[in-house]
Amino acid sequence: MSVYGSSNALKAAWRGTDLGFSNLALARNDGLLVLDEIGEAHPKTISKTAYSVINGKSKTQGAKDGGNRAAQEWRVLLFSTGEYALKNYMERAGETWEAGQNVRLPSIPAATLHGIYENLHGFPNGAALSDHLKAAAQKYHGTAIRAWAAKLQTIPADTVRAALAAFLATLPDLDGQACRVARRFALAAAALELSAEITGLPAGIGTAGIKQCFEDWFAANSAGKYEDRQIIRNMTAFMQQHAHGLRFSDWNTECTNKDHAGYRRPSPDAAANAAGMDEYWIIPFVFEEEIMQGADKEKACTVLHGIGWLAKPQDGRRWKFQKRGKGRFYVLIGAEPPDSDDGQE
Numbered sequence: 001m002s003v004y005g006s007s008n009a010l011k012a013a014w015r016g017t018d019l020g021f022s023n024l025a026l027a028r029n030d031g032l033l034v035l036d037e038i039g040e041a042h043p044k045t046i047s048k049t050a051y052s053v054i055n056g057k058s059k060t061q062g063a064k065d066g067g068n069r070a071a072q073e074w075r076v077l078l079f080s081t082g083e084y085a086l087k088n089y090m091e092r093a094g095e096t097w098e099a100g101q102n103v104r105l106p107s108i109p110a111a112t113l114h115g116i117y118e119n120l121h122g123f124p125n126g127a128a129l130s131d132h133l134k135a136a137a138q139k140y141h142g143t144a145i146r147a148w149a150a151k152l153q154t155i156p157a158d159t160v161r162a163a164l165a166a167f168l169a170t171l172p173d174l175d176g177q178a179c180r181v182a183r184r185f186a187l188a189a190a191a192l193e194l195s196a197e198i199t200g201l202p203a204g205i206g207t208a209g210i211k212q213c214f215e216d217w218f219a220a221n222s223a224g225k226y227e228d229r230q231i232i233r234n235m236t237a238f239m240q241q242h243a244h245g246l247r248f249s250d251w252n253t254e255c256t257n258k259d260h261a262g263y264r265r266p267s268p269d270a271a272a273n274a275a276g277m278d279e280y281w282i283i284p285f286v287f288e289e290e291i292m293q294g295a296d297k298e299k300a301c302t303v304l305h306g307i308g309w310l311a312k313p314q315d316g317r318r319w320k321f322q323k324r325g326k327g328r329f330y331v332l333i334g335a336e337p338p339d340s341d342d343g344q345e
Helices: 018-027 043-055 086-092 099-104 126-140 143-152 157-168 176-194 205-221 226-242 270-274 284-291 297-306
Strands: 011-013 032-036 077-080 248-250 262-266 278-282 321-323 327-333
Touching: 018 032, 018 043, 043 086, 043 099, 086 099, 099 176, 099 226, 157 176, 157 205, 176 205, 226 284, 226 297, 278 284, 284 297, 284 327
Parallel strands: 011 032, 032 077, 248 262
Antiparallel strands: 262 278, 278 327, 321 327
């Protein structure tokens, strides 16, 4: 943060409204926006801010004399700090952290060998190093950004593209969300390498640090697409809680309770039956609204079928099975996802 200026002047609290943060982003156009201490924010504000601020455009508003107000646009680098990962904080409050938000604000763990430091650089402990950095930042804050802004105007675009490509070449093949996040890390790595004469960092050190940050994010988010993992996680959580409880009635019973979620029966498949796996016939409303929480049902079914958990009728045209006299149901094979230790969590 001291690259840009005084931390006290730059840092804003998460305690605010999404409109207020949009106005703040406009004021920091082409600069840095730091929001401190995520624990002070209301979860709904975080959710809206992740989209509105990073999308860089104000919402459409009508003018009192007719028509619409002129749209405001900005481009900022948003940096958030706090003790909680954004996803965990949102889920603790009962909110959902969507894939688009996860890409816009990727969470990077900070805990290492010495608190937030991997190398103490000759200082006896992390506190001493922090005190040194605070003193240096207080004295020199804002110096680097002025020099960098001047230098950036002299760097050819092809040189920047080459630096971006060099970082991306150090990563495995990526697609989708991981690729989008990687490009943002690549931009930070390129800036550090191209500003070496300003920062004094030896060649490759900046890239190594940024790559470590990306790898930490990738390790926590790369086991399949984010939406796919969330679908599996939602189903797993529901089944762990209810598979052997009263929400599933025995197959031949005529009595159900008010929280009825479906029926349970021994699998007609010999191998599955021998393994003690039951079938779970789930009411469509429970599957679509309670478990998948309104997510695209076709995608949810495709993901669960793809891992061998959700059955599909032989005609292949639909996902639900008919239970005579009871309607149609989604059918799970077993109470747990196949290969549940595959790293999906």
